[in-house]
Amino acid sequence: MSMHTRLFIPGPVDVATDVLLKMATPQIGHRTKEASVLQKSIHDKMQKVFYTENRIMLSTSSGSGFMEGSIRSCTRKKAAVFSIGAFGDRWYKMAVANNVPADKFSSEPGQPTLPADVEKALATGLYDVVTVTHNETSVGIQNPVEEIGEVIKTYNADKADEEKVLYLVDAVSSAAGAKIEVDACGIDCLITATQKALGLPAGLSICSFSQRAYNAAKQVPFRGLYFDMVEIFDTIDKKNHQYPSTPSLAHMFALDYQLDRIMLEGIENRFARHTEMSKYVRNWAKKHFGILVTDEKYASKTLTTILKPEGFDLKELNKRLAMRGYTVSDGYGKMKDKTFRIAHMADNTLADVRGLLFEIEDILGLK
Numbered sequence: 107m108s109m110h111t112r113l114f115i116p117g118p119v120d121v122a123t124d125v126l127l128k129m130a131t132p133q134i135g136h137r138t139k140e141a142s143v144l145q146k147s148i149h150d151k152m153q154k155v156f157y158t159e160n161r162i163m164l165s166t167s168s169g170s171g172f173m174e175g176s177i178r179s180c181t182r183k184k185a186a187v188f189s190i191g192a193f194g195d196r197w198y199k200m201a202v203a204n205n206v207p208a209d210k211f212s213s214e215p216g217q218p219t220l221p222a223d224v225e226k227a228l229a230t231g232l233y234d235v236v237t238v239t240h241n242e243t244s245v246g247i248q249n250p251v252e253e254i255g256e257v258i259k260t261y262n263a264d265k266a267d268e269e270k271v272l273y274l275v276d277a278v279s280s281a282a283g284a285k286i287e288v289d290a291c292g293i294d295c296l297i298t299a300t301q302k303a304l305g306l307p308a309g310l311s312i313c314s315f316s317q318r319a320y321n322a323a324k325q326v327p328f329r330g331l332y333f334d335m336v337e338i339f340d341t342i343d344k345k346n347h348q349y350p351s352t353p354s355l356a357h358m359f360a361l362d363y364q365l366d367r368i369m370l371e372g373i374e375n376r377f378a379r380h381t382e383m384s385k386y387v388r389n390w391a392k393k394h395f396g397i398l399v400t401d402e403k404y405a406s407k408t409l410t411t412i413l414k415p416e417g418f419d420l421k422e423l424n425k426r427l428a429m430r431g432y433t434v435s436d437g438y439g440k441m442k443d444k445t446f447r448i449a450h451m452a453d454n455t456l457a458d459v460r461g462l463l464f465e466i467e468d469i470l471g472l473k
């Protein structure tokens with residue numbers, strides 16, 4: 107096997123060896139009390155990471171699993187899908203592929219979803235679901251989910267329960283690296299995945315799911331089966347934290363352990379570490395290249411999208427970085443040719459990031 111290169115790409119991320127080893131825990135029966143205890147333990151710890159009292163649900167899939175499951179299970183009338191890049195577009199594609207009525211609202215390239223955009227769409231009265239990407243990984247932009255939440259709360263204030271709009275948020279590349287207060291924002295479903303800021307291998311999708319979302323989803327006749335949010339919610343409730351199908355217990359052993367590590371660091375310290383790394387990389391990138399995001403208020407905490415200068419050869423840089431034990435990421439989607447990305451998430455520290463940037467400076471002869 108070739109030498110391992112440290113991953114500064116937006117997932118999968120490097121996983122601490124002790125966390126990886128937890129995946130080798132001997133298997134247990136998934137219908138045992140032990141499995142229930144494990145699943146409840148993850149549930150309670152994830153509630154702290156998400157700042158919520160809502161039910162936490164796990165799925166043996168990558169993050170896309172709950173994105174597809176939530177839009178299909180929750181949309182009764184029509185979904186308003188707000189997109190600022192490739193992953194917002196993906197949520198819209200999922201709606202179309204599942205015959206879920208949806209409209210897509212795209213921001214100008216490099217711009218966030220603004221609360222006013224959401225307000226305007228809701229004023230039509232056509233929608234009962236809003237989807238927002240918290241951290242759009244293709245462009246390195248973080249959307250103002252709190253302000254958008256206020257707009258949705260105001261819209262819902264005088265509506266009967268069945269008329270209320272549900273708020274679904276994709277935090278696949280940011281949860282556990284950036285603070286998202288689910289209950290304070292009024293988020294009905296917050297989705298993440300293990301292979302990003304949580305610092306585990308890919309394989310589990312994790313979401314919070316509100317009682318309101320559950321009640322609404324019950325009105326939807328065809329929710330699919332594997333990602334039926336009602337079925338998963340009911341099984342957790344009625345069978346004491348069990349799941350409808352066989353979950354990846356290996357991931358659960360590791361996630362439960364990693365959540366202890368996260369609590370040991372302190373969740374607020376973890377967010378502060380991500381903010382510190384993001385500021386450092388942005389300042390460095392501005393000095394040497396330029397960054398995509400125009401208003402730094404919306405800059406991602408978990409990755410930085412950097413403008414490629416004329417003739418910049420990312421492949422060549424990565425080849426030379428690999429010899430020194432590092433990898434960074436190319437641009438993604440429509441921004442592939444114009445940008446490259448440096449991720450700073452999960453268990454990486456400022457010292458790790460500085461080590462990477464030092465090597466890039468040395469290779470490119472940056473002063």
Ligand SMILES: Cc1ncc(COP(=O)(O)O)c(C=O)c1O
Pocket residue numbers: 116117168169170171193239241242243244276277278279299
């Ligand atoms: C913002 C965002 N949403 C959704 C996804 C899809 O997640 P997954 O690859 O875990 O299915 C990704 C993956 O990179 C992402 O960054």
